[in-house]
Amino acid sequence: xxxxxxxxxxxxxxxxxxxxxxxxxxxxxxxxxxxxxxxxxxxxxxxxxxxxxxxxxxxxxxxxxxxxxxxxxxxxxxxxxxxxxxxxxxxxxxxxxxxxxxxxxxxxxxxxxxxxxxxxxxxxxxxxxxxxxxxxxxxxxxxxxxxxxxxxxxxxxxxxxxxxxxxxxxxxxxxxxxxxxxxxxxxxxxxxxxxxxxxxxxxxxxxxxxxxxxxxxxxxxxxxxxxxxxxxxxxxxxxxxxxxxxxxxxxxxxxxxxxxxxxxxxxxxxxxxxxxxxxxxxxxxxxxxxxxxxxxxxxxxxxxxxxxxxxxxxxxxxxxxxxxxxxxxxxxxxxxxxxxxx
Amino acid sequence: xxxxxxxxxxxxxxxxxxxxxxxxxxxxxxxxxxxxxxxxxxxxxxxxxxxxxxxxxxxxxxxxxxxxxxxxxxxxxxxxxxxxxxxxxxxxxxxxxxxxxxxxxxxxxxxxxxxxxxxxxxxxxxxxxxxxxxxxxxxxxxxxxxxxxxxxxxxxxxxxxxxxxxxxxxxxxxxxxxxxxxxxxxxxxxxxxxxxxxxxxxxxxxxxxxxxxxxxxxxxxxxxxxxxxxxxxxxxxxxxxxxxxxxxxxxxxxxxxxxxxxxxxxxxxxxxxxxxxxxxxxxxxxxxxxxxxxxxxxxxxxxxxxxxxxxxxxxxxxxxxxxxxxxxxxxxxxxxxxxxxxxxxxxxx
Numbered sequence: 001x002x003x004x005x006x007x008x009x010x011x012x013x014x015x016x017x018x019x020x021x022x023x024x025x026x027x028x029x030x031x032x033x034x035x036x037x038x039x040x041x042x043x044x045x046x047x048x049x050x051x052x053x054x055x056x057x058x059x060x061x062x063x064x065x066x067x068x069x070x071x072x073x074x075x076x077x078x079x080x081x082x083x084x085x086x087x088x089x090x091x092x093x094x095x096x097x098x099x100x101x102x103x104x105x106x107x108x109x110x111x112x113x114x115x116x117x118x119x120x121x122x123x124x125x126x127x128x129x130x131x132x133x134x135x136x137x138x139x140x141x142x143x144x145x146x147x148x149x150x151x152x153x154x155x156x157x158x159x160x161x162x163x164x165x166x167x168x169x170x171x172x173x174x175x176x177x178x179x180x181x182x183x184x185x186x187x188x189x190x191x192x193x194x195x196x197x198x199x200x201x202x203x204x205x206x207x208x209x210x211x212x213x214x215x216x217x218x219x220x221x222x223x224x225x226x227x228x229x230x231x232x233x234x235x236x237x238x239x240x241x242x243x244x245x246x247x248x249x250x251x252x253x254x255x256x257x258x259x260x261x262x263x264x265x266x267x268x269x270x271x272x273x274x275x276x277x278x279x280x281x282x283x284x285x286x287x288x289x290x291x292x293x294x295x296x297x298x299x300x301x302x303x304x305x306x307x308x309x310x311x312x313x314x315x316x317x318x319x320x321x322x323x324x325x326x327x328x329x330x331x332x333x334x335x336x337x338x339x340x341x342x
Numbered sequence: 343x344x345x346x347x348x349x350x351x352x353x354x355x356x357x358x359x360x361x362x363x364x365x366x367x368x369x370x371x372x373x374x375x376x377x378x379x380x381x382x383x384x385x386x387x388x389x390x391x392x393x394x395x396x397x398x399x400x401x402x403x404x405x406x407x408x409x410x411x412x413x414x415x416x417x418x419x420x421x422x423x424x425x426x427x428x429x430x431x432x433x434x435x436x437x438x439x440x441x442x443x444x445x446x447x448x449x450x451x452x453x454x455x456x457x458x459x460x461x462x463x464x465x466x467x468x469x470x471x472x473x474x475x476x477x478x479x480x481x482x483x484x485x486x487x488x489x490x491x492x493x494x495x496x497x498x499x500x501x502x503x504x505x506x507x508x509x510x511x512x513x514x515x516x517x518x519x520x521x522x523x524x525x526x527x528x529x530x531x532x533x534x535x536x537x538x539x540x541x542x543x544x545x546x547x548x549x550x551x552x553x554x555x556x557x558x559x560x561x562x563x564x565x566x567x568x569x570x571x572x573x574x575x576x577x578x579x580x581x582x583x584x585x586x587x588x589x590x591x592x593x594x595x596x597x598x599x600x601x602x603x604x605x606x607x608x609x610x611x612x613x614x615x616x617x618x619x620x621x622x623x624x625x626x627x628x629x630x631x632x633x634x635x636x637x638x639x640x641x642x643x644x645x646x647x648x649x650x651x652x653x654x655x656x657x658x659x660x661x662x663x664x665x666x667x668x669x670x671x672x673x674x675x676x677x678x679x680x681x682x683x684x685x686x687x688x689x690x691x
């Protein structure tokens with residue numbers, strides 16, 4: 001997932017390489033998506049896990065986004081459900097605070113630490129110190145070599161689902177405008193690559209060049225301005241069929257620009273399941289066509305279950321994938337309900 | 343006692359003079375003295391009380407490792423608050439018209455960004471240290487010029503500079519994290535003797551040096567005179583402008599120094615340095631209650647920084663929901679500051 005303040009905008013090079021290698025190895029993204037589904041299902045189906053008498057450090061980068069808050073609260077609940085004692089701390093999206101809270105957590109010697117998001121270069125030295133202090137480290141959406149297991153969304157599946165929805169919606173032909181400002185961020189790169197993989201087999205689908213660059217901060221305003229300019233450049237209806245972005249905040253700005261310009265025949269696509277974008281998808285008159293939502297609460301639960309597994313002596317995979325949910329005009333109600341929105 | 347005390351009619355002064363002639367232990371004068379004593383001691387009592395409560399509730403709290411951690415965690419804010427304290431001493435402690443440097447947090451951010459960018463560009467630590475300190479000093483010089491040459495109120499001058507500096511940081515880093523890892527930086531963020539972080543020793547050493555200069559040298563005494571009694575200082579022939587300009591240069595240098603500490607602590611330069619501003623201002627203002635005469639002092643500011651640090655640490659150890667931390671912290675600060683204000687009013691009469 002991609003957050004507006006760029007918390008996971010920086011990703012570890014090594015983990016990026018790993019993921020790309022994985023992509024090459026599997027070649028067919030669907031296989032990865034399938035295995036991700038499988039591992040996530042076993043994670044919830046099994047019980048008999050226990051954290052009795054264990055103190056679990058839960059370190060959140062912030063809880064001001066929908067995603068963070070859901071994942072954070074779900075972790076606390078899950079630790080309690082399994083009989084453990086959560087030590088939950090929230091850095092309020094301040095890196096200095098985050099490092100301090102990790103430092104204090106390490107000194108408290110909990111039975112495990114679960115880190116939710118965070119800029120890798122900032123937190124990794126401290127995750128390493130935790131590991132050196134023999135505290136098992138787990139992460140959610142952070143690919144760190146110092147973490148035993150990373151619970152994350154399956155970005156190959158996300159990218160493929162979104163691309164297939166887009167291509168099918170536009171009838172397999174037409175021009176699409178793409179925001180590709182964060183190809184340096186691994187999850188964004190995977191999603192973009194999947195779009196390219198899919199459109200390769202639909203030769204009548206063209207990505208408009210040059211691609212647009214989304215920015216942080218002021219993402220919404222900037223996307224609005226850029227799309228308004230594109231609309232002026234392509235004034236006749238049908239010359240642009242869809243707008244794609246690797247996350248849904250540029251999608252928000254793009255959708256607003258389309259509505260403002262009366263070009264609601266163009267559809268928008270994005271990822272993350274931000275409540276405001278899901279609301280637009282739910283509006284039958286809005287050009288927002290689809291948004292792939294991650295399951296933050298499920299990510300939080302899976303991470304804690306993995307802690308319990310590890311402490312029980314099980315060997316864990318490097319990453320556990322939690323499937324994402326595609327919200328389009330038909331499924332958005334169901335997805336929102338599942339995510340606990342509205 | 344302060345030069346910026348409110349205007350008091352002569353009649354009130356006469357009444358005060360009469361009151362002070364009354365023998366101690368009689369009537370309202372005694373009560374006031376008792377209240378003053380209680381309020382003065384109040385801040386320290388709150389500090390000690392907080393420590394006692396935390397150590398009783400969390401046995402781990404009073405360990406050397408934890409105290410060292412808190413000292414290390416307070417280093418960046420502490421250095422910045424000490425820089426601000428110097429400006430407050432030289433400019434007078436009136437919050438609106440007195441000495442203040444709002445550009446300090448942004449200064450730290452830009453200095454850290456310069457350091458990290460220089461390391462990224464392949465420069466050594468020596469060049470990067472000079473770059474960061476030079477950046478801080480340059481920002482201090484701009485503040486000094488705006489306040490002493492252009493005659494702008496420090497509150498507004500440094501507010502403007504803060505915006506310029508924050509903008510420069512955005513331009514330099516594109517609002518991204520610039521990672522930096524060198525042996526020097528890891529040494530700074532590592533643990534030192536007795537399992538206490540190196541940053542903790544740096545904070546203590548830095549406080550010791552600055553406190554020695556500000557509180558125990560003629561230079562420091564003049565600094566206080568310039569801030570508290572500018573007319574008297576001018577009459578005594580002290581170059582007031584130079585002292586004020588010097589205080590901004592010193593605080594700029596503190597910003598650069600804090601930038602270096604921040605790069606080591608966060609393994610690079612990150613966004614959001616501006617978040618530090620209010621905590622630093624609060625720390626510096628709160629510092630006055632930890633001094634005997636209720637004036638800004640370097641050691642008082644250190645105690646204040648540690649007080650805030652211990653609060654945050656204690657809440658985490660007690661597993662109190664982090665959502666409550668800022669609320670309780672704000673409440674305590676409000677209590678302590680209102681106590682000082684009341685006391686200060688009594689003092690000034």
